[in-house]
Structures are given as C-alpha cells and as structure tokens.
Amino acid sequence: MPRRKKMKIEEAKAGGERPRGQLKYPRLRGMKDILFDEYKYWDLVYKKATELARVYGFKRIETPILERLELYERATGKSTDIVSKEMYSFVDKNGEKVALRPEATPGLVRTYIEHGMLNLPQPVKMFWLGPVFRHDKPQAGRYRQFNQFDLEIFGDATPIADVILILVAYNFFRELQIAVQIQINSIGCKECREQYIEKLLNFYKERGKRAKLCYDCKKRLVKNPLRLLDCKEEVCIKLREDAPQIVDSLCDSCRDHFIKVLEYLDELEIPYNLNPYLVRGLDYYNRTVFEVWPVEEDGEKSRENRAQSALGGGGRYDNLMEYMGGRETPACGFGLGIERTVLLIREKNIPLKKDDEDYIFIAQLGEQARRKAMNLFEEMRRSGFKVRQLFTKDSLKAQLEEADRVGAKYSLILGQKELMDGTILLRDMESGIQEVIDYKKINADMEKRLSEKNKQTKNGENSV
Ligand code: HAM
Numbered sequence: 001m002p003r004r005k006k007m008k009i010e011e012a013k014a015g016g017e018r019p020r021g022q023l024k025y026p027r028l029r030g031m032k033d034i035l036f037d038e039y040k041y042w043d044l045v046y047k048k049a050t051e052l053a054r055v056y057g058f059k060r061i062e063t064p065i066l067e068r069l070e071l072y073e074r075a076t077g078k079s080t081d082i083v084s085k086e087m088y089s090f091v092d093k094n095g096e097k098v099a100l101r102p103e104a105t106p107g108l109v110r111t112y113i114e115h116g117m118l119n120l121p122q123p124v125k126m127f128w129l130g131p132v133f134r135h136d137k138p139q140a141g142r143y144r145q146f147n148q149f150d151l152e153i154f155g156d157a158t159p160i161a162d163v164i165l166i167l168v169a170y171n172f173f174r175e176l177q178i179a180v181q182i183q184i185n186s187i188g189c190k191e192c193r194e195q196y197i198e199k200l201l202n203f204y205k206e207r208g209k210r211a212k213l214c215y216d217c218k219k220r221l222v223k224n225p226l227r228l229l230d231c232k233e234e235v236c237i238k239l240r241e242d243a244p245q246i247v248d249s250l251c252d253s254c255r256d257h258f259i260k261v262l263e264y265l266d267e268l269e270i271p272y273n274l275n276p277y278l279v280r281g282l283d284y285y286n287r288t289v290f291e292v293w294p295v296e297e298d299g300e301k302s303r304e305n306r307a308q309s310a311l312g313g314g315g316r317y318d319n320l321m322e323y324m325g326g327r328e329t330p331a332c333g334f335g336l337g338i339e340r341t342v343l344l345i346r347e348k349n350i351p352l353k354k355d356d357e358d359y360i361f362i363a364q365l366g367e368q369a370r371r372k373a374m375n376l377f378e379e380m381r382r383s384g385f386k387v388r389q390l391f392t393k394d395s396l397k398a399q400l401e402e403a404d405r406v407g408a409k410y411s412l413i414l415g416q417k418e419l420m421d422g423t424i425l426l427r428d429m430e431s432g433i434q435e436v437i438d439y440k441k442i443n444a445d446m447e448k449r450l451s452e453k454n455k456q457t458k459n460g461e462n463s464v
Pocket of ligand 1: 314
C-alpha cells in the first residue's frame, strides 16, 4: 500500500474515524461532519457573528440554497474560477438550469431587487449565515461545502460603509483571539481601471515577459489582466514585482475615497497592509477591496500562500445592482469562512469559557418516583430553571455520572422514601454533601442557593 494512503488510514484511526476505504457509504470528498465536541466552537463563532452584526445595525436575512444558474453567471462572472470551474450546477426536473449557491452576494442583490428594498430607508444593512458550495480541490481549510458569515450594505456610497465592514471583520477575529491583518487595495472605477490595465499590458509586453508567464496567466492577459497580479506561481510573482501599481492610476474621486478609508482605519488603529497585488477573484468589485489574513505568531510568513488561507474578503461593488436589472445602488460587503475560523481557534488551543449555566440534575429511583420526577422536571423547566435528566436509566450511579458530565451544580434525587415523606434529597455536586429538603419548597430553595453560588463563581480569564 502506498505510504501516504497508509498514513491517512492511520490518522483516521487515531481520530476514532473509520478509514473511508472501509466504509460502504462514506461522506463526499471535501464535505465535513461537525461532531459534538466541535460544535461548541461553532456556537461561539455564530454567537459572536450575530452579536457584532446586530451591534453595527445589520439585520439577518436568509436566501434559498438553490438559485438560477444565470444569477451567478451574470453576477459572480462567467470567467471567474467559481463559476467556470467550481459550481455545482445541474438541470432540474423542469429542465431549468440551477446551481447550489457558490457565494451569498448575488442572492442578496436579487432579494434587494425582488423585494423592492429600494423603498426602505437607506442604507439597507443585512447579514447572512449559511452554507455555500464550491467544487474546489479539498485541502486543510478548503472544503466543497463550507459556511460563510456575510454582511452587505446597500445604498451607501461613503467610505465609512467600507470601514464599518472592515471594523466588524476585525473585531470579530480580535474578540475570538485570532490575530489578523487586513490586506487592502483599491481597484478604482471602470474608467481609471481601464487606463491602468493598458499600462499593465504594456508592462507585460516589454522584453519578452509574456513568454515567461505561467499557462493560466497567458490566458489572463487576454481575459482578465488584473488577475495577473494575484497569481500564485513563483515566476509570475517575480515578474509582477516591477509592475505599475493601480493606486498610482486612480482618478481623483477613487483616490479620495480610498484615502478616506485608510484615514479611518488609522484613526481606529486597525492594522492593515496596502497590498498592490490584491484584486479579488470575483468580477463585481470596484474601488476598495480587502481580505483578512491570519497573522502567524512569529509575525512571519510561515504559512505558505496566505491568500489561500484568507479568513475573509470583500469590497465595494457599486455597479452590480444595475447590472443585475435593479436601480443604480452603491453597495459593499464581505464574507468570511466559518470553518477556517473554527480551525484556527482549535489549532491555537484558545480556551473556551466554561459553560457556567446553573444546571440542576433531576434523578430518580423506582418507577413511581420516576413519574413524579418527570413532572418535577417539566415544572422546573417551565419556571425557568436549567434542568437536565437521564430518565431512561434506573441506576442512580449512571444518573449521577451524567450529572457530572453535564456539569450540574446540584442534583435533586427522588426515591421511594422521599416520595412518602414529601421531601427530596439535594446533592451539592461539587462537595458531595447531601441534605433533605421540603418538596414544596424546591423552587425557592434552589433560587436562593444558585444566586449565592453565582456570587462566588468567577469566569476563567483569557478565554473566549
Ligand atoms: P470569497 O473570498 O470567495 O468572497 O470567500 C470569502 C471567504 O470564504 C474566504 O475568505 C474564506 O475564508 C472562505 N472560503 C472560500 N472558499 C472556501 C473553501 N473552499 N473552504 C472553506 N472556506 C472558504 C466571497 O464569497 C464574496 N461573496 C464576499 C463578499 C460579500 N464580497 C462582497 N460581499
């Protein structure tokens, strides 16, 4: 058996996973199951995303996973990798060409037009969380189904809108204790970009540079010259070093817009890197484009191809709404990858705050006690207590082990004797001390104890 394959099987076994080759119905390549232990990180990331989006005035929106293929061909761009190589598209039973969404923005632009959001007070600020699909080559942090947190601002042409997006992105990672740097550039408007592209083409015409370009870049020279700048091939990286920079070709209004964005970022002390090679791989952008890159602990570029592991990216797209059949509306937005975020939190071992919910475990012994305990559980749940149970088990030992596992602060144990006496046994799960309390006074007693216990509890530091 080849060594790599053997190693993969060993790795899978070590992680408790059955090697894919042994399974009759393994999951598809590039797709991911999120199991119990990982889910707490997802909860945390979703909570942070939702909280920040709301603080900055964004409202949540949801769109269908399936849309017309044309939507992406037009909005994302037919010549982009996403549409030309990576889209999951098919013909449905009515003969309609449809696609699993490869990104959120086109669907959100569609909703703005379809639901007449132009008539709402502007700007319209929306946020979106959900899965997207790209048939890319799977590797660490790159999946075929992945989730994005996406924010869009429609109807605001000011540089402040760009800055708000960058601010949310920056705060999101900072508050999850992930060090990031913003990579930023301006690709101008149609007019200044046209002039720049001419300069760029002239540059590549000089002294046989064109012949040295990689196969893809030779094609880009004709189809999409801007993308020569973010090619990952070494020879193309070397060639571009002396290429003219687009910021030197911006018209007055684009330059003014970009300077204001940078001034605000300075003011807010958001670390950024002016990256003249950042052009983004989607067709709709103009003016500000940006990406969020993780910063390595050693501050160096130890991670290969950091753009490939970008945590997020976005920019302005002032012409898309009109291009999609709507009224002219300035817009900007960004999307960030949830899987990559979770991966970093886990890789860096950033501790999670302990679940400090005040769980009360209700245990029972005997059939009659079980019936009463089940009612007690419902009553306490309705009164707002965080109750937990394991009514399917008879053994008290198994029930108290479960109480420990969920981190219950107290267990209430109901047995035959307590049933007769109108009492219940209360066990402090930390000290193991048990005492008998009056069944009728359970709620008042528990409220008092929990509030006293909370006064003594402190949350862990340096955790998220
Ligand atoms: P994007 O740069 O294509 O932009 O994707 C945004 C983020 O999604 C990336 O920075 C990365 O974190 C994550 N991502 C992309 N591909 C994968 C993958 N195969 N596996 C895991 N994560 C991935 C957009 O999608 C634009 N719609 C963003 C935007 C919104 N621009 C304006 N508004």
